[in-house]
Amino acid sequence: MTNRLRVAVLFGGRSVEHEISVISALQLMLAVDPAKFDLIPVYITPNGSWYIGAALLERSFYAKALENLAQLEEVTLLPKPGVGGLTRVGVGGLSSVIQVDLYLPAFHGQYGEDGCIQGLFEMAQVPYTGSDLPSSAITMNKYLCKMYLSAHGIPVLPASIVHRNEAQADITQVVSELLSQDKFKHFPLFIKPCNLGSSIGVSRVNDATELAAALAKVFRFDTQALIEPCVSKIMEINVSVRAQLGIESGIEASVVEIPVSESGTLSYEEKYLRDGGKKSGRSQGMASLTRVIDPADLDSELRSQVIELAKRSFSLLGCSGVARLDFIVDLATNKLYFNELNAFPGSCAFYLWARSKPRVLYTQLIEDMINAALGRFATNAALDRDIGLRALK
Amino acid sequence: MLTKLSTLIFVLGLLLFGYRRILSYLRYFQQEEYSNRRFIAWIREKWAFDRRGSAVVCTLGIIALVLPGEWYGLVFSTLAATALWCIAVVIEQDPRTSGKLKLNMTQRARKISLVAFILYALVAFVPLALSCGSCGGSQNGLAMTAFFALLLVQSPALFLIASNKLLWPVEKALQDSYYAEAQRIMRHANPFVIGITGSYGKTGAKAALGDLMTQCLAPTFWPRKGINTIMGITRAIRETLKPFHHFAVIEMGAYNIGSIKRLCDFTPPKAALVTSVGIMHLERFGTPENVYLAKSEIAQALPADGILVCNGDSPNARRMASEHRRAVTLLYGLDQSAGVLDCYASELAFDDEGTRFVIHWKGARYPGRTPLLGRPALSNALGAFTMVCALGADPAYAAACLANLQPVDNRLVLDRKPFVSFLRDAYNSNPTGFEAALDVLKTLSAKRRIVMTPGMIELGEQQYEQNRRLATLSAAVADLFIIVGNTNKDALLAGLTGASFPIEKIVLAEDREAAFAAITDRGAQGDLVLIENDLGDLHEGLVSF
Numbered sequence: 001m002t003n004r005l006r007v008a009v010l011f012g013g014r015s016v017e018h019e020i021s022v023i024s025a026l027q028l029m030l031a032v033d034p035a036k037f038d039l040i041p042v043y044i045t046p047n048g049s050w051y052i053g054a055a056l057l058e059r060s061f062y063a064k065a066l067e068n069l070a071q072l073e074e075v076t077l078l079p080k081p082g083v084g085g086l087t088r089v090g091v092g093g094l095s096s097v098i099q100v101d102l103y104l105p106a107f108h109g110q111y112g113e114d115g116c117i118q119g120l121f122e123m124a125q126v127p128y129t130g131s132d133l134p135s136s137a138i139t140m141n142k143y144l145c146k147m148y149l150s151a152h153g154i155p156v157l158p159a160s161i162v163h164r165n166e167a168q169a170d171i172t173q174v175v176s177e178l179l180s181q182d183k184f185k186h187f188p189l190f191i192k193p194c195n196l197g198s199s200i201g202v203s204r205v206n207d208a209t210e211l212a213a214a215l216a217k218v219f220r221f222d223t224q225a226l227i228e229p230c231v232s233k234i235m236e237i238n239v240s241v242r243a244q245l246g247i248e249s250g251i252e253a254s255v256v257e258i259p260v261s262e263s264g265t266l267s268y269e270e271k272y273l274r275d276g277g278k279k280s281g282r283s284q285g286m287a288s289l290t291r292v293i294d295p296a297d298l299d300s301e302l303r304s305q306v307i308e309l310a311k312r313s314f315s316l317l318g319c320s321g322v323a324r325l326d327f328i329v330d331l332a333t334n335k336l337y338f339n340e341l342n343a344f345p346g347s348c349a350f351y352l353w354a355r356s357k358p359r360v361l362y363t364q365l366i367e368d369m370i371n372a373a374l375g376r377f378a379t380n381a382a383l384d385r386d387i388g389l390r391a392l393k
Numbered sequence: 394m395l396t397k398l399s400t401l402i403f404v405l406g407l408l409l410f411g412y413r414r415i416l417s418y419l420r421y422f423q424q425e426e427y428s429n430r431r432f433i434a435w436i437r438e439k440w441a442f443d444r445r446g447s448a449v450v451c452t453l454g455i456i457a458l459v460l461p462g463e464w465y466g467l468v469f470s471t472l473a474a475t476a477l478w479c480i481a482v483v484i485e486q487d488p489r490t491s492g493k494l495k496l497n498m499t500q501r502a503r504k505i506s507l508v509a510f511i512l513y514a515l516v517a518f519v520p521l522a523l524s525c526g527s528c529g530g531s532q533n534g535l536a537m538t539a540f541f542a543l544l545l546v547q548s549p550a551l552f553l554i555a556s557n558k559l560l561w562p563v564e565k566a567l568q569d570s571y572y573a574e575a576q577r578i579m580r581h582a583n584p585f586v587i588g589i590t591g592s593y594g595k596t597g598a599k600a601a602l603g604d605l606m607t608q609c610l611a612p613t614f615w616p617r618k619g620i621n622t623i624m625g626i627t628r629a630i631r632e633t634l635k636p637f638h639h640f641a642v643i644e645m646g647a648y649n650i651g652s653i654k655r656l657c658d659f660t661p662p663k664a665a666l667v668t669s670v671g672i673m674h675l676e677r678f679g680t681p682e683n684v685y686l687a688k689s690e691i692a693q694a695l696p697a698d699g700i701l702v703c704n705g706d707s708p709n710a711r712r713m714a715s716e717h718r719r720a721v722t723l724l725y726g727l728d729q730s731a732g733v734l735d736c737y738a739s740e741l742a743f744d745d746e747g748t749r750f751v752i753h754w755k756g757a758r759y760p761g762r763t764p765l766l767g768r769p770a771l772s773n774a775l776g777a778f779t780m781v782c783a784l785g786a787d788p789a790y791a792a793a794c795l796a797n798l799q800p801v802d803n804r805l806v807l808d809r810k811p812f813v814s815f816l817r818d819a820y821n822s823n824p825t826g827f828e829a830a831l832d833v834l835k836t837l838s839a840k841r842r843i844v845m846t847p848g849m850i851e852l853g854e855q856q857y858e859q860n861r862r863l864a865t866l867s868a869a870v871a872d873l874f875i876i877v878g879n880t881n882k883d884a885l886l887a888g889l890t891g892a893s894f895p896i897e898k899i900v901l902a903e904d905r906e907a908a909f910a911a912i913t914d915r916g917a918q919g920d921l922v923l924i925e926n927d928l929g930d931l932h933e934g935l936v937s938f
Binding site for chain 1: 608609610760761762786787789790792793794796797
């Protein structure tokens with residue numbers, strides 16, 4: 001037990017998906033093999049303070065987390081290479097360092113899944129799981145991600161982006177310009193925040209008034225809105241992809257799933273507040289969703305196409321760790337489109353890997369993710385960053 | 394020896410009883426904002442004196458007179474102490490965890506309760522020690538002890554008042570330091586301040602305006618909920634005002650003439666929104682004219698180049714706009730019959746999703762929707778819309794943002810349930826709000842419509858008449874009417890029977906719990922219950938000690 005790797009699991013954070021991150025992290029920490037890893041839960045409050053403590057393993061703690069912070073110890077990660085661990089924040093300032101061997105960010109959304117925390121890890125020169133800074137940043141922004149993949153031949157639905165300041169200045173003009181574009185000639189349209197997940201702020205609109213209201217809704221949470229046409233006869237197909245040490249291509253895909261929505265698009269409530277028919281009423285995150293995993297009657301060519309596109313997209317974006325890629329099939333035209341990539345998917349998509357062949361259980365999935373992160377860290381550490389003084393000499 | 398033991402046991406019982414009683418009274422004292430004058434008035438109004446503890450000590454005194462002797466004294470004092478313990482711990486609920494508004498053990502509450510308890514303990518120990526020998530000794534001594542204990546069990550409220558008086562210099566110094574700190578923060582952040590006042594609707598308007606300003610213009614600070622006093626605002630500024638806040642929306646409550654002026658001196662407004670000038674809190678001001686004068690202080694505080702936005706549907710708010718014109722003076726409203734409006738809404742339609750409307754502003758129409766229900770909520774939204782447009786927001790964007798407003802807690806919030814649904818309007822009701830709630834109740838789909846209310850308070854001499862009138866109006870909408878408590882029972886009954894509302898469809902409920910029990914008993918699938926007003930602990934029913 002003494003040689004266990006000390007893994008700090010970071011969750012919560014300054015994101016509207018704060019509580020989803022807490023659910024994902026609690027689920028993940030239960031699955032970690034305690035014989036191999038010594039876990040340090042690190043809770044980041046909605047205002048950005050970092051805390052550690054045993055109470056963080058109890059789900060009940062989070063109902064009144066901000067009132068119970070006295071039970072915890074405040075820490076921080078300094079962006080200084082060589083420190084490595086978490087520095088205690090005491091009344092008199094910074095004090096001793098708690099050793100950490102690897103950081104496992106379990107965030108959803110801004111500041112955690114978009115490259116921000118990854119930037120801090122890079123500055124601190126510490127190993128961490130999941131995608132790195134540029135991959136996280138580009139996959140978090142739905143518009144950039146689509147444009148980038150489209151440029152590499154991955155099929156995506158047409159889209160436009162609206163910035164908050166443009167809408168605030170003249171929403172009538174913005175709406176009129178959007179509706180003058182051929183791709184948005186017909187309602188309904190989908191309006192989404194560019195940099196958020198979990199379906200927060202997503203609307204389906206049927207007229208110009210609703211479009212303006214939907215843009216205003218997005219701009220409560222984000223400074224960029226994505227506008228897409230609505231595929232009327234739609235089937236969604238999701239698949240998880242992971243970067244794995246020791247396999248030839250370095251990338252493998254899980255079985256696919258077809259999520260089932262009551263309203264045509266998955267809402268936040270459907271994703272996280274529905275409990276998959278259980279009576280407990282406690283959300284198990286994305287694992288609670290009603291879905292068909294590895295549907296037997298799915299066309300095998302379509303299935304292969306999804307997996308192939310998913311692996312290519314994952315690779316093009318330079319992702320690491322475990323991601324989930326969502327695709328859309330327009331049933332009217334039988335066309336397949338990449339929709340979005342979740343760099344840290346809800347429930348880590350373990351439910352897909354558990355049904356894959358060979359089966360990968362959640363515990364193994366996390367262990368592989370940690371090993372891949374250590375491998376990447378070793379590779380990066382080998383890079384030469386010191387070429388000596390030349391210009392200043 | 395037995396005598397001393399008897400005395401000690403009895404004093405311990407009294408101490409425990411006193412500690413819990415101090416906390417029980419403190420809950421109400423806190424709700425009266427530690428105002429000795431209001432707390433005393435409340436005690437007198439509710440006759441909030443001890444009954445249970447007094448019964449115990451009187452019984453002890455009488456029995457001891459009949460059966461003197463040291464052994465009897467020990468037995469009776471032990472019994473009395475146990476009875477006091479039972480009252481404090483078993484019969485009465487802990488005020489920190491019970492009641493609509495629980496006792497919040499803030500630093501001030503801790504200090505007041507601690508000093509009050511020390512005073513109580515000193516008074517309990519010293520005379521009882523002096524009269525040692527009483528409990529088990531002479532009949533006269535025991536009777537004296539019982540009489541003294543009777544005074545003591547009636548006194549926790551007095552000790553709280555004394556403690557408050559004693560601590561006031563310390564509290565004042567602390568408040569002054571907080572006030573100075575808040576002023577420093579205000580000077581550093583230097584936000585553009587918009588003051589809001591009104592007899593009704595100011596909290597809803599503040600939430601709508603703060604939200605709309607943030608959506609349409611720039612980050613805006615506004616103290617949440619109904620915070621509208623200097624100390625409340627001071628605390629909010631210290632805790633949440635940041636340098637990035639370009640605007641601050643400050644609700645200014647009028648408790649007497651001069652209170653808004655003091656708030657304006659603290660946070661000088663450059664713009665003001667006046668939601669209404671009516672008859673709420675009439676008993677504090679004496680006359681409607683005094684209410685007008687108190688509210689007008691906000692308009693007087695505006696600079697000449699300031700912005701004054703008033704609700705044109707309220708005659709006195711309209712009067713304020715004409716008597717205190719500023720560089721930009723605008724009227725908004727829902728009813729054009731009273732005169733010209735700069736901004737108004739038409740084509741209102743209520744449904745489960747909220748309200749659809751068309752806003753008219755500077756000759757253009759802006760159709761939209763909001764999840765808010767009822768004309769007062771829409772009026773607040775319209776006031777907020779007018780203000781943000783006056784400050785330069787794009788009207789079309791502001792109208793779109795109204796779709797994102799969220800109802801303020803318990804102000805006409807629809808809660809659809811599979812069996813019985815609720816329309817909650819459980820916040821400090823007033824005649825306009827009550828009437829609007831009936832309007833919405835009438836519009837929403839339901840098999841049966843139920844009104845549950847204790848009626849309205851703080852309406853001075855008009856309280857009876859206004860409650861009677863609203864009950865009459867309810868009779869045309871409701872299929873069942875539940876009267877909660879006794880505060881306005883007579884007026885509500887008079888209004889209902891006057892409108893020939895069937896007597897068998899009137900339920901008299903002692904308190905809110907009983908009213909909900911009646912809904913459980915008599916509710917049916919598809920019922921929609923309007924919960925109109927929820928009187929606080931201070932006003933609901935009889936206080937039982």
